[in-house]
Amino acid sequence: MAKRRRFRRIGVFEVCNALLMLAVCFITLYPMWFVFINSFNAPQQALLGTVNWFPKAFSLASYSVVFNDKTLMNGFYITTMRTVIGTAVHVLFTAIVAYGLSKTNLIGRKIYLKIALITMLFSGGLIPTFILMTKLGLYDNFLVFIIPAMYTFFNMVIFMSFFRTIPDSLEESAKVDGASDYGVLFRIVLPNSMAVIATISLFSAVYHWNDYYQGVLYIRSQDILPMQTMLYKIIAENSMSFMQQQAMAQFGARLPGNSIKFASMMVATLPILVFYPFIQRYLVKGVMIGAIKG
Amino acid sequence: MMAFFSHARFYTMIRKGAEEMFQHKTGHIKSFTRQWQLQSMVIPGIVWMLIFCYIPMFWLIIAFMDYSIAKPMLQSPFVGLKHFEDFMTDDRFWRSIRNTLGMSSIKLILGFPIPIFFALMLNEIRNIRFKRTVQTISYLPHFIAWTIFGGIMLNWLGEGGVINQLMMALGLQDREILFNSDPKYFWWITYFSDTLKETGWSAIIYIAAIAGIDPGLYEAAELDGANRWQRMWHITIQSIRPTIAILFILAVSGILGSNFEQIFMLKNNMNLRMAESLDLYIYNMGLVSGRHSFSTAVLFVRSIVALGLLFLANYTSKKLTGDSIF
Numbered sequence: 001m002a003k004r005r006r007f008r009r010i011g012v013f014e015v016c017n018a019l020l021m022l023a024v025c026f027i028t029l030y031p032m033w034f035v036f037i038n039s040f041n042a043p044q045q046a047l048l049g050t051v052n053w054f055p056k057a058f059s060l061a062s063y064s065v066v067f068n069d070k071t072l073m074n075g076f077y078i079t080t081m082r083t084v085i086g087t088a089v090h091v092l093f094t095a096i097v098a099y100g101l102s103k104t105n106l107i108g109r110k111i112y113l114k115i116a117l118i119t120m121l122f123s124g125g126l127i128p129t130f131i132l133m134t135k136l137g138l139y140d141n142f143l144v145f146i147i148p149a150m151y152t153f154f155n156m157v158i159f160m161s162f163f164r165t166i167p168d169s170l171e172e173s174a175k176v177d178g179a180s181d182y183g184v185l186f187r188i189v190l191p192n193s194m195a196v197i198a199t200i201s202l203f204s205a206v207y208h209w210n211d212y213y214q215g216v217l218y219i220r221s222q223d224i225l226p227m228q229t230m231l232y233k234i235i236a237e238n239s240m241s242f243m244q245q246q247a248m249a250q251f252g253a254r255l256p257g258n259s260i261k262f263a264s265m266m267v268a269t270l271p272i273l274v275f276y277p278f279i280q281r282y283l284v285k286g287v288m289i290g291a292i293k294g
Numbered sequence: 295m296m297a298f299f300s301h302a303r304f305y306t307m308i309r310k311g312a313e314e315m316f317q318h319k320t321g322h323i324k325s326f327t328r329q330w331q332l333q334s335m336v337i338p339g340i341v342w343m344l345i346f347c348y349i350p351m352f353w354l355i356i357a358f359m360d361y362s363i364a365k366p367m368l369q370s371p372f373v374g375l376k377h378f379e380d381f382m383t384d385d386r387f388w389r390s391i392r393n394t395l396g397m398s399s400i401k402l403i404l405g406f407p408i409p410i411f412f413a414l415m416l417n418e419i420r421n422i423r424f425k426r427t428v429q430t431i432s433y434l435p436h437f438i439a440w441t442i443f444g445g446i447m448l449n450w451l452g453e454g455g456v457i458n459q460l461m462m463a464l465g466l467q468d469r470e471i472l473f474n475s476d477p478k479y480f481w482w483i484t485y486f487s488d489t490l491k492e493t494g495w496s497a498i499i500y501i502a503a504i505a506g507i508d509p510g511l512y513e514a515a516e517l518d519g520a521n522r523w524q525r526m527w528h529i530t531i532q533s534i535r536p537t538i539a540i541l542f543i544l545a546v547s548g549i550l551g552s553n554f555e556q557i558f559m560l561k562n563n564m565n566l567r568m569a570e571s572l573d574l575y576i577y578n579m580g581l582v583s584g585r586h587s588f589s590t591a592v593l594f595v596r597s598i599v600a601l602g603l604l605f606l607a608n609y610t611s612k613k614l615t616g617d618s619i620f
Contacts, residue, residue, distance in 0.1 A: 013522065017418050021428045024412070027490065028431050031446045032438070034456070097339030100332045107326050112336055119343055122601060124350020125593040126573075127580040131363060132350055151342050181331035210439035213555055217581070228441045235445040236559055258449065265442045272437050279437060280430055 032269070039063070039262035062263035072264060075227035079268075082145045082226060083208040090204045091197060093150045098159030099185050120153050133218055144218045145208065145226070155200050162196040163189060199282045206279065209272060227268050234261060357591035370587075377591035387592065390575035393481075393568055397557075398549040400485045406545055409493050410538065413500035414526060429501065432494025444559030447487045448474060474560075477568035484556060499541065503534040539615045547604035550596055572596060 037052060042059035066072055101112060124132075129148075138144040166189055174188050190197065215229030272279070326333065357377060359370040381387045412432070419425040435443060450456040451473035461467045473479045507529065515525050531538075552571035561569035570578065572592070580589030 013418070014420070017415055018424070020415060021419060021424070024494075025428055025431045028435055028494065031435065031443065031490075034450075035442070035446060093339070093342075096335045100335030100339070103332055105329070106332050106336065107329065112340055115340055115343055119347040121604070122351060122597060123347060124352075124354055125590075125597060126576055127586050127590045127593055128350035128353035128356070129346075130581060131353060131356075131586065132346070134363065136345075148346055151339060151346075156339075181329075181335070185335075206437055210437070210441075212439065212441045213558065216558070228439055231439075231441040231445070232559065235441060235448065236562070261445065265445055269438060269442050272439075276434065276437065280433065 032273070035262050035265050035269070038259055039266040041259045041262075059259075062259040063267075065260050066263045066267055071222060072227065072230060072267075074223060075225055075230040076267065078142070078224055079209060079227040082142075083205050086146050086149055086208045087201050087204040089146055089150055090152075090155070091201050094152065094155050094200065095159050095190065095193075095197070096185065097151065098156045099163055099189060101156070102160045102163040116153055116156065130217065139218055140220045140224075141218075142224045145214060149204075149208070155203065158200060159193075159196060162193055166192055195282070198278075202275075202279050202282050206272070227264075231264060231268055234264065354590060354594050354597070356587050357594040359587055361587045361590075363586060373587075377588045378595070380588060381592050386570070387575060389567070390570050390572045393570055394550060394552055394572040396568075397481050397484050397552060397571060400481055401488060402545055402549065405485060405489055406542065408489055409496035410500055410534075412493055413497040413504060414530060416497070416501065417504050417530065418522075429494070429497075433498065434494070435491040436495035438491070440555040440559050443487065443491055444556065447483065447560065451479075451483065474562065475564035477565040480560070480565045480568040483560060484553070487560070488553060488556060499537060500534055503537040504530060507533045535615065539611050543604075543607040543611045547600065547607045549603065550600050 033053075037055050039062055040055040040058055040060070042057040042061060100106060101109065101116070103109070106112070133139050133144055133148070138147065170188055170192070171184050174184050179187065210228060212226065212228035212232045215226045216232060219225050219229065353367070356367070356370065358372055358374060360373050360376075361367070361370040416425060416428060416432075419428070451458075453470055453472060457473065458467075458470045462470075471479075473483065511529050511533075512525055515529055520528065550572060552573050554571075554573045554577075557569060557571055557574055558577075561574065576589045576592050576596070579585050579592070
């Protein structure tokens with residue numbers, strides 16, 4: 001450090017720092033690039049995770065296995081449904097609750113907020129929650145992805161603090177015109193909160209898309225298993241669907257076909273990568289709002 | 295006469311008071327019904343919380359019972375502290391405590407400063423475009439699912455994987471090591487993979503805090519002859535100290551927690567000895583072995599200790615730096 005300081009004027013620090021940042025970018029991007037190139041390798045080629053930059057033998061065989069695999073594609077469909085429905089329900093429900101709680105004249109507001117706050121400090125945890133889901137009939141039920149994820153305290157607070165920045169005069173004038181509270185919320189407040197709605201939607205969508213753990217915990221039936229949970233089983237437990245086993249036999253691969261794994265990983269990540277520019281723009285905003293509140 | 299008078303006054307007082315109370319009450323009920331729309335927005339949320347947060351809290355009492363999922367909750371026999379005694383004498387429980395504290399400590403001591411360092415270095419980049427690009431790229435892995443990221447890690451750390459190749463090319467090891475199945479590497483794998491995945495994302499808060507510093511401070515310091523490192527130390531670090539304090543509190547109070555999605559993905563039967571964190575122990579005991587009451591006893595203690603840690607960390611930070619979360 002001391003040496004660098006002496007050379008500061010000729011910009012050694014700047015050069016080192018820029019190189020450091022480039023290294024960070026490389027380390028960050030290489031894992032995804034690695035998946036990308038290996039997913040295009042011929043199944044026989046990608047047996048081992050060797051360092052490489054380009055596919056050794058370009059092939060779309062792995063993708064055709066993945067896209068023809070009914071189980072995996074059903075997982076993809078379940079994940080999509082879960083993301084769309086789960087996000088819509090979460091945003092709507094959390095926003096409505098937050099709007100009610102943002103009104104200071106709400107009777108019982110202090111008690112409601114205390115009830116909400118305690119859930120942050122203390123929770124029942126895994127086993128009681130698991131028992132609850134079983135008793136509610138949510139075990140092995142698609143709704144287990146939607147209902148328990150309808151609300152989170154953190155997002156409620158983000159909505160609430162945003163709603164309180166909307167000028168009262170806007171709502172008052174609508175009230176004078178005879179609008180109900182729901183009318184004000186849906187016609188005035190929500191249309192003026194698109195930025196925060198986008199942020200929370202993306203938070204929620206990324207959660208739903210990436211979550212595999214709920215599926216491991218609560219889902220037994222193959223037909224409502226999300227894609228990420230299938231990937232977990234393929235990667236961590238090395239289990240394979242029938243189609244993949246067939247493909248394995250066909251290509252004569254010794255080890256579980258890595259390129260097929262990589263192709264499924266790529267398919268599962270592609271939506272995230274495609275939406276990434278939007279995601280990062282809004283999520284960073286969301287973190288800022290959260291940080292300022294917290 | 296006197297007695298009657300006072301009695302009458304007393305009676306009036308009571309009547310008046312009751313009337314007031316009554317009016318007050320009806321007033322409340324009236325305005326409550328008048329804002330039924332607002333109430334109908336909030337009450338479903340409260341009901342949701344009661345069901346999904348408070349019922350599980352209440353069900354922590356099965357820690358004191360021999361609960362079986364087939365029977366109604368309160369028909370299970372109370373067994374007092376039996377399960378607590380059981381896990382306190384279970385070696386596997388203490389092993390999971392050791393693993394949790396080990397992994398958390400590594401993440402806390404070696405991992406906590408990394409995003410701060412990254413934010414400071416990024417802040418020194420003058421070219422706005424380059425800076426923004428690096429930042430955008432840096433938090434990409436945060437959005438990649440642990441199934442994918444963990445899958446890459448497992449592949450890299452395996453036989454003939456990227457890490458083995460790299461280490462052999464650099465001459466750091468002379469033959470392949472099976473990192474995945476050797477328990478002694480597990481803590482470090484969780485540390486490195488977590489750093490790789492989350493550094494950019496964790497830095498956002500620091501970058502935002504740094505962006506909020508008054509540029510005048512730097513100009514003044516430069517006029518006073520402060521060099522880069524002095525400015526960094528006396529202005530940047532000092533200005534973001536509250537942010538650092540708050541995040542440190544949260545990190546310390548979360549020391550009994552572990553990144554479950556990560557560990558669940560990277561663990562296997564061979565490295566379980568070092569991989570089984572407290573959360574995983576609770577999962578394995580409760581849901582794999584079906585010992586619901588036993589794991590709930592562990593959960594119960596874990597929740598109370600975690601809450602205590604949170605208050606303790608908060609108090610310490612308030613005393614030391616004047617900053618706290620609540």
